[in-house]
Amino acid sequence: MSAIQAYAEEPFGTFSDFVAMQAVARPDQDALCCGEMRLDYAGFDARANQIAARLQADGVRPGGVVAICAASCVDYLCVFLGTLRTGAAIAPLSPSATPAQLAAMISDCGASHVVLDAAVSDHLSEALAARPGGLKAVPLALEAGAVGTRLDAWLADAPARPEPVTITPDMAFNIIYSSGTTGTPKGIVQSHAMRWPHNHLTDPVGFGPDAVTLCATPLYSNTTLVSVLPTLAGGGTLVLMPKFDAHGFLELAEAHRATHSMLVPVQYQRILAEPDFDQFDLSSYRLKFCTSAPFSAALKAKVLERWPGGLVEYYGMTEGGGSCVLVAHEHRDKLHTVGKAMPGHDLRVIDAEGQECAPGEIGEVVGRSGAMMTGYHGQPEKTREAEWYGPDGERFIRTGDLASRDADGFFTIVGRAKDMIISGGMNIYPADLEAILREHDAVADVAVIGVPSEDWGETPVACVVPVAGRPVTPETLKTFANAQLGKMQRISAVRLMDELPRSAIGKVLKRELQDGWSKA
Structure with missing residues (x-):
C-alpha cells in the first residue's frame, strides 16, 4: 500500500x-x-x-x-x-x-x-x-x-x-x-x-x-x-x-480522453440533443455523475443507452446530512428513484408531525451522516429550522424534499415541500404531473407550478418548452396530460416558453415562473 x-x-x-x-x-x-x-x-x-x-x-x-x-x-x-x-x-x-x-x-x-x-x-x-x-x-x-x-x-x-498550520x-x-x-x-x-x-x-x-x-x-x-x-x-x-456549451463539451471530452464528468440534468439533455453527438469518441468514459436537480428516468435511460461508461446519481444537500446514490447502470429497474442511502448514512421519511412514515408513504426526507454542516453562518435560528432530532436525540438535517421509500430501500422524490400544490384540500406533487407531460414527444422541458385559484385555493399550471421543429398547442398538451391524471390533479393551463429559467447549476427557478405567470 x-x-x-x-x-x-x-x-x-x-x-x-x-x-x-x-x-x-x-x-x-x-x-x-x-x-x-x-x-x-x-x-x-x-x-x-x-x-x-x-x-x-x-x-x-x-x-x-x-x-x-x-x-x-x-x-x-x-x-x-x-x-x-x-x-x-x-x-x-x-x-x-x-x-x-x-x-x-x-x-x-x-x-x-x-x-x-x-x-x-x-x-x-x-x-x-x-x-x-x-x-x-x-x-x-x-x-x-x-x-x-x-x-x-x-x-x-x-x-x-507558508508557516505551518495545524488543521x-x-x-x-x-x-x-x-x-x-x-x-x-x-x-x-x-x-x-x-x-x-x-x-x-x-x-x-x-x-x-x-x-x-x-x-x-x-x-x-x-x-x-x-x-x-x-x-x-x-x-x-x-x-x-x-x-458550458454542449458541442464544446464533446470536443473537450474527446480531445482529453475524459474518464469522469459531473453534470446536471439539463446539461445531459443538451449534450444528447447535439446532432453530431454520436460522431464523438467518448469511449474513454468510466463514470458520469449527476446531482442538484431532478433527473428523469427517461433521460437516465438515454444516457445509459448512448453514452459509454456507467452513470451514478447522487442525491443530497450542500448542508449535508444523509445522501443517496443510484448506480444507474446496475439498477435499470430503479431509474425513477434517487437510489439508496450511502453506507454510513441514515435517511428517514417523516410526516408533518415529525413522526416516521411507513414504507410507501410520502413525507419529508431527513438525514444524518459524518458529512453534516456545522450550521448556517451567523444564523442560529435558520440552523435550528433545518434540524430534526430523532427519538434517541440524534441530529438530522431536514431536506425540504418530499419522498417515499420502497421496500428495497430506494427513495423516490416527488417534489419540494414548498412546491407542493394544495388544491381543494388535496396534495398535488408537481413531479407527478411533469412526468406525464414529459411522455409527450413534443415536450423538451417542463415545470409545473401552483398559482392562486378562487375556486380551489391553488391550481396546477404547466410551463412547457416544446421540442424544436415540432409544433404543438397548449390545448393539445393540456388534453394529453389531463386524460392521464386524476380529477383533482388536472392541469388548468399550459404556457409554451422558449426556455425555463434556471440557476447556474440547472435548478428550475419556480419562483420566477410563478411571478411571471401572475404578471402575464
Whole structure:
C-alpha cells in the first residue's frame, strides 16, 4: 500500500495534504488544465503555498475567511488551496449573483480578502468601494477596470512557503452560499471533518492518477466540488470548462480522453440533443455523475443507452446530512428513484408531525451522516429550522424534499415541500404531473407550478418548452396530460416558453415562473 493509499485510510486528514503528497509522487503530471493553461502537481502545490504565505503576511489566520468570485480558471483552485493552507475558510461566491447579494455575502462571511476576475470587479466596484474596513480586492488578471492589486504583483514578494498550520476536524473548510432561489442566500459552513470523506469515498470505483475529469459546472457549487476534490486528491487531471456549451463539451471530452464528468440534468439533455453527438469518441468514459436537480428516468435511460461508461446519481444537500446514490447502470429497474442511502448514512421519511412514515408513504426526507454542516453562518435560528432530532436525540438535517421509500430501500422524490400544490384540500406533487407531460414527444422541458385559484385555493399550471421543429398547442398538451391524471390533479393551463429559467447549476427557478405567470 502506498503512503497516499494509507493516508486515505486515516480517520481524518486534509485535502491539502493529499495534494502535497501527489506533488511528491507525480510532480510532472498535469493537475489542472484550462484552455491553453496547464499546471502540474509540483506547480499547483508551489503556487498554493505562495498564496498561503502571502495571505499570512496580510494577516490571515486560522478562523479567517477569504472569498473568491470568478469564472473557473487554474488560479481559482490555487487560491482555493492556498486559503485552506492558512487555516482560513474559503467562501466561493457566484458571479451571477446581484451586486447587492455579493456585497451582503462578503459582509456576512467576514472575508478579509476577495479574489475576483475583471467581470466581477466591474460588477462589484461600487459595493467594494462602499464597504468599510480593510477588505482587500485581488484581481486574478490585469485587465482594464480591475479593482485592487493583480494576483502576480500581490505575490511578487511573498515567501515560497507558508508557516505551518495545524488543521483540526472542526475547523471550517468552506462557506458555500445557498442559491438564493428561495430567499436571501445562507452561508453553509462545512468543516474539514465533513469534507474528509469527499476526498476519496464518493466514487464507486475511485479517482486514481489516470482519471481525467472534465469539469463544466461552476467552481462555487458544491455539485462541482464533489468531483473536483477526489480528482485532485487522487492525483488525476482536472480539465476546466469556464463556460458550458454542449458541442464544446464533446470536443473537450474527446480531445482529453475524459474518464469522469459531473453534470446536471439539463446539461445531459443538451449534450444528447447535439446532432453530431454520436460522431464523438467518448469511449474513454468510466463514470458520469449527476446531482442538484431532478433527473428523469427517461433521460437516465438515454444516457445509459448512448453514452459509454456507467452513470451514478447522487442525491443530497450542500448542508449535508444523509445522501443517496443510484448506480444507474446496475439498477435499470430503479431509474425513477434517487437510489439508496450511502453506507454510513441514515435517511428517514417523516410526516408533518415529525413522526416516521411507513414504507410507501410520502413525507419529508431527513438525514444524518459524518458529512453534516456545522450550521448556517451567523444564523442560529435558520440552523435550528433545518434540524430534526430523532427519538434517541440524534441530529438530522431536514431536506425540504418530499419522498417515499420502497421496500428495497430506494427513495423516490416527488417534489419540494414548498412546491407542493394544495388544491381543494388535496396534495398535488408537481413531479407527478411533469412526468406525464414529459411522455409527450413534443415536450423538451417542463415545470409545473401552483398559482392562486378562487375556486380551489391553488391550481396546477404547466410551463412547457416544446421540442424544436415540432409544433404543438397548449390545448393539445393540456388534453394529453389531463386524460392521464386524476380529477383533482388536472392541469388548468399550459404556457409554451422558449426556455425555463434556471440557476447556474440547472435548478428550475419556480419562483420566477410563478411571478411571471401572475404578471402575464
